[in-house]
Amino acid sequence: MTASRAPLVLASASPRRQALLTRIGAPPDQIAPADIDESPLAGETPREHAGRLARGKLDARDHPGCYVLASDTVVAVGRRILPKTLARAEAELCLRLLSGRNHKVFTAVAVRAPDGRAASKLSETRLKMKPLSEAEIASYLDSGEWQGKAGGYGIQGRAGAFIVSLTGSYTGVVGLPVYETRQLLTGLGYRF
Numbered sequence: 576m577t578a579s580r581a582p583l584v585l586a587s588a589s590p591r592r593q594a595l596l597t598r599i600g601a602p603p604d605q606i607a608p609a610d611i612d613e614s615p616l617a618g619e620t621p622r623e624h625a626g627r628l629a630r631g632k633l634d635a636r637d638h639p640g641c642y643v644l645a646s647d648t649v650v651a652v653g654r655r656i657l658p659k660t661l662a663r664a665e666a667e668l669c670l671r672l673l674s675g676r677n678h679k680v681f682t683a684v685a686v687r688a689p690d691g692r693a694a695s696k697l698s699e700t701r702l703k704m705k706p707l708s709e710a711e712i713a714s715y716l717d718s719g720e721w722q723g724k725a726g727g728y729g730i731q732g733r734a735g736a737f738i739v740s741l742t743g744s745y746t747g748v749v750g751l752p753v754y755e756t757r758q759l760l761t762g763l764g765y766r767f
């Protein structure tokens with residue numbers, strides 16, 4: 576007799592999150608992005624911001640009888656939260672700020688089980704970016720890879736070669752920390 580498993584709903588539009596879930600053996604049965612206001616609150620720290628948004632995206636989706644997973648990634652320099660860049664000028668400001676600097680990436684994951692229990696976890700990664708030349712900034716901006724990425728870069732693409740060192744979770748930087756995600760799902764009874 577094979578036990579059936581409740582469906583998994585991914586409350587995210589990010590194709591990276593879908594791919595990472597699939598890679599760890601938890602392919603989403605449904606993609607249902609949650610559209611919420613992602614502006615930071617006054618005085619909110621980057622880690623608080625990531626946690627609030629992941630829980631907010633989860634709360635925005637109601638799927639009875641399903642596991643639901645939501646996540647949020649925030650790039651921070653000190654207490655400063657960098658935007659998810661939609662315009663080239665915004666991405667340029669982020670790259671100039673991150674050039675030669677240490678920064679952190681926080682990714683919060685929130686999961687709700689079919690019985691209504693919910694839990695969340697936060698992954699914190701410290702990274703150092705090399706000092707970028709004008710030519711590197713210009714060609715990265717031309718690549719368009721910064722579009723829709725927190726902090727104006729994606730470590731999984733060309734900008735991976737700008738990262739000198741990383742302590743924490745590589746998959747967390749890409750958008751879904753797979754260790755924490757598996758722990759959350761397992762803790763809520765999801766069978767891999």
Ligand SMILES: Cc1cn([C@H]2C[C@H](O)[C@@H](COP(=O)(O)OP(=O)(O)OP(=O)(O)O)O2)c(=O)[nH]c1=O
Binds near residue numbers: 646649
């Ligand atoms: C820093 C960094 C971020 N990112 C991505 C991860 C997230 O998809 C995105 C941050 O925005 P998020 O708001 O976390 O996610 P999203 O808008 O892509 O999807 P949704 O809100 O529907 O869940 O930046 C990378 O892909 N690579 C990186 O190196």
